Amino acid sequence: MVAVEGVGKSFGGTTAVTDVTFSVPRGRFLTILGPSGSGKTTLLRMIAGFIEPSQGEIYIHGKPVSAVPPHRRAIGMVFQRLALFPHLTAWDNVAYPLRMRGFDAAEIPDRVAAMFGIVQLKGFEQRRIQQLSGGQQQRVAIARALVFEPDLVLLDEPLAALDRKLREEMQLEFRRIQQELGVTTINVTHDQREALVMSDEVMVMDGGRVQQLAPPAETYRNPANAFVATFIGVTNFLPAHVASRTGSALRVRIGDLESPARLADPQLPTPPHGAAVDCALRAEHVWLRSGAPADADCSSSGRVMQCIFEGDRIVYEVAVAALGPALIRVIDRTPEAHLLLAPGAPVEVGWNARDLIVFPR
Amino acid sequence: MGASVMLEALEGIRATLWPRAFKRFTGAMLLLPAVALVLVLVAGLAWMGDASLHLLDTETFETGADYTAANYRQMGGQATYWIVLGRSILGAAIVTLVTLVLAFPYAYVMVRTGSAWTRKILLVSLFLPFFIGQVVRAYGWLIILGKEGLLNSLFGILGLGPFKMIYNYPSVLFGLVQYLLPFAVLLIAPAVTAIDEEIELASESLGAHWLRTFRHVTLPMAKPGLVAAALVVFTLALTDYAMPVILGGGTNDFIANAVYDAFFRISDSGLGSAVAIVLVLIATLLAAVILTVLGSGTLGFSAERR
Numbered sequence: 001m002v003a004v005e006g007v008g009k010s011f012g013g014t015t016a017v018t019d020v021t022f023s024v025p026r027g028r029f030l031t032i033l034g035p036s037g038s039g040k041t042t043l044l045r046m047i048a049g050f051i052e053p054s055q056g057e058i059y060i061h062g063k064p065v066s067a068v069p070p071h072r073r074a075i076g077m078v079f080q081r082l083a084l085f086p087h088l089t090a091w092d093n094v095a096y097p098l099r100m101r102g103f104d105a106a107e108i109p110d111r112v113a114a115m116f117g118i119v120q121l122k123g124f125e126q127r128r129i130q131q132l133s134g135g136q137q138q139r140v141a142i143a144r145a146l147v148f149e150p151d152l153v154l155l156d157e158p159l160a161a162l163d164r165k166l167r168e169e170m171q172l173e174f175r176r177i178q179q180e181l182g183v184t185t186i187n188v189t190h191d192q193r194e195a196l197v198m199s200d201e202v203m204v205m206d207g208g209r210v211q212q213l214a215p216p217a218e219t220y221r222n223p224a225n226a227f228v229a230t231f232i233g234v235t236n237f238l239p240a241h242v243a244s245r246t247g248s249a250l251r252v253r254i255g256d257l258e259s260p261a262r263l264a265d266p267q268l269p270t271p272p273h274g275a276a277v278d279c280a281l282r283a284e285h286v287w288l289r290s291g292a293p294a295d296a297d298c299s300s301s302g303r304v305m306q307c308i309f310e311g312d313r314i315v316y317e318v319a320v321a322a323l324g325p326a327l328i329r330v331i332d333r334t335p336e337a338h339l340l341l342a343p344g345a346p347v348e349v350g351w352n353a354r355d356l357i358v359f360p361r
Numbered sequence: 362m363g364a365s366v367m368l369e370a371l372e373g374i375r376a377t378l379w380p381r382a383f384k385r386f387t388g389a390m391l392l393l394p395a396v397a398l399v400l401v402l403v404a405g406l407a408w409m410g411d412a413s414l415h416l417l418d419t420e421t422f423e424t425g426a427d428y429t430a431a432n433y434r435q436m437g438g439q440a441t442y443w444i445v446l447g448r449s450i451l452g453a454a455i456v457t458l459v460t461l462v463l464a465f466p467y468a469y470v471m472v473r474t475g476s477a478w479t480r481k482i483l484l485v486s487l488f489l490p491f492f493i494g495q496v497v498r499a500y501g502w503l504i505i506l507g508k509e510g511l512l513n514s515l516f517g518i519l520g521l522g523p524f525k526m527i528y529n530y531p532s533v534l535f536g537l538v539q540y541l542l543p544f545a546v547l548l549i550a551p552a553v554t555a556i557d558e559e560i561e562l563a564s565e566s567l568g569a570h571w572l573r574t575f576r577h578v579t580l581p582m583a584k585p586g587l588v589a590a591a592l593v594v595f596t597l598a599l600t601d602y603a604m605p606v607i608l609g610g611g612t613n614d615f616i617a618n619a620v621y622d623a624f625f626r627i628s629d630s631g632l633g634s635a636v637a638i639v640l641v642l643i644a645t646l647l648a649a650v651i652l653t654v655l656g657s658g659t660l661g662f663s664a665e666r667r
Contacts, residue, residue, distance in 0.1 A: 049566075069565075069570070070562070070566050071567075071568050071569055071570050073566075076566070076567075079559045079562070079563055080559065081557060081559050083559040083560045083562065083563035084560075084563075085560065085563075085578060086582070087581045087582055096564075096567055096569075096577075097567035097568050100564075100568035100573060101567075101568035148568070
């Protein structure tokens with residue numbers, strides 16, 4: 001459906017996007033996830049046609065589109081600041097692309113009305129944009145981008161400005177509409193949760209390069225590199241050395257502890273004995289017990305230094321003597337008997353081999 | 362420490378002069394200078410209105426005590442006044458149209474350009490004429506466009522001309538456009554700034570090429586600035602004195618010139634006042650028409666705006 005091949009972009013001397021290749025099959029939802037300055041918005045604007053790539057080519061329906069101006073590409077875009085037309089009513093905003101694209105005037109009212117139904121905004125057609133709430137404006141922007149049945153929809157972080165509750169509601173809402181209409185979608189965001197919730201596939205970008213392209217669960221469970229591991233989720237990074245390796249079984253030495261671990265990418269050769277590596281350990285994959293030893297592949301005792309109560313979870317910072325001075329962050333989602341461990345409390349921490357992910361340096 | 366002591370002392374003085382109980386009058390107090398200014402203008406206008414209703418006795422050169430509409434009748438009876446009036450209104454309309462057409466792209470490029478240098482050059486060329494008085498600028502045009510002027514000497518080298526480029530209607534209008542362009546650009550620029558560039562991109566991605574984006578999005582959204590610019594340019598052109606005198610050379614008088622002549626050439630303050638009152642009425646009426654046609658809401662008075 002959409003294919004991006006070896007696309008790069010530099011502005012003056014600075015490179016924004018380097019050699020990006022990916023494709024999105026029809027009806028799928030891809031999220032480009034990355035911090036600001038990772039090149040994700042530049043990439044999206046190249047697909048929309050606002051920026052011309054310096055290298056590579058973008059194909060839609062197999063046809064190269066570099067020479068096609070934005071108004072001739074069948075792409076619906078929902079903008080960061082929504083970019084609704086304040087001088088028009090909600091209805092005229094949604095009808096705008098149909099009028100500009102020369103749809104039969106007789107069928108425009110039906111199409112617009114149907115779209116107001118899909119985004120659940122019936123009754124708000126004659127409102128001015130300023131008379132609508134943030135969520136309603138989102139719905140108008142989505143309706144306007146979808147009404148002309150584009151080949152592709154681009155979302156340029158339109159949900160970023162909403163408050164958390166509304167944002168999470170709109171994520172599910174857009175996913176529902178996207179699946180209902182089966183429209184191919186590329187979404188750009190720096191919100192890892194949004195990427196995991198909405199997408200069929202997540203493409204993590206940093207420094208203008210693709211870091212990983214995989215289904216959400218895959219990027220979460222098997223980060224391709226240290227950047228992906230840090231960017232998605234709360235992750236402890238522990239410097240270590242390879243202690244032993246027998247076949248695929250790997251043991252590392254972290255501080256005074258020796259623990260079984262697994263290599264991030266089993267395709268890569270196992271680093272030699274004694275090689276310095278980085279181990280990623282997700283905060284929610286650390287077991288925390290008070291008193292009894294943790295039921296895990298490796299465990300050690302420590303002391304709670306900080307306890308942050310966040311309602312649905314508790315975040316602890318734990319000093320583990322055997323691991324050196326760095327604090328281990330632990331997320332506890334099942335506090336037993338509403339247990340809150342006070343700073344200073346002795347605890348046992350532990351983890352399983354499959355959760356200690358080794359990245360060669 | 363010193364600063365906080367001083368601030369406290371100031372606060373003490375303020376409390377004595379303007380006790381907290383007066384606080385709700387603060388807004389009204391701030392309005393006072395503006396209100397006073399308007400009142401002075403209204404008083405002057407009232408005086409002129411009164412003067413216009415007395416007839417000058419041409420033998421004693423004293424104004425009569427009786428109220429009469431004779432000055433207005435005299436105006437209405439003289440074709441010259443009708444011609445001057447028509448010339449001023451038509452001229453102001455043409456000048457407004459041409460100025461807006463030229464000012465919009467200028468303001469647009471100035472706001473949208475990505476190059477800081479382009480913006481600086483455009484801004485400086487806009488402000489430079491402000492430092493040169495209107496009269497000096499008009500004389501400048503005389504030097505360039507005159508019979509023995511710069512342009513005609515150049516044409517002479519090419520074996521052309523000389524052309525008569527001043528002391529006619531187009532030269533007056535040309536001078537007015539050049540004089541009023543900066544005002545229009547300065548009033549339109551904020552309106553263009555207020556249009557998020559993303560909105561124009563959105564229009565393009567929705568299927569409109571630049572011309573349709575301009576017509577359906579940029580132009581309607583810039584309307585507040587265009588209305589403001591139209592009002593200012595139109596009234597300034599309609600009431601201008603210097604350009605018709607200098608570039609028109611007395612052959613293309615506007616209303617303000619007629620007012621001047623009545624007051625200072627024939628010393629008939631009654632007639633001068635009558636012409637001036639007519640000018641004020643016409644300018645007000647036409648401004649009201651502009652506001653009604655283009656919508657006063659566009660000036661930002663409507664409650665809908667955020």
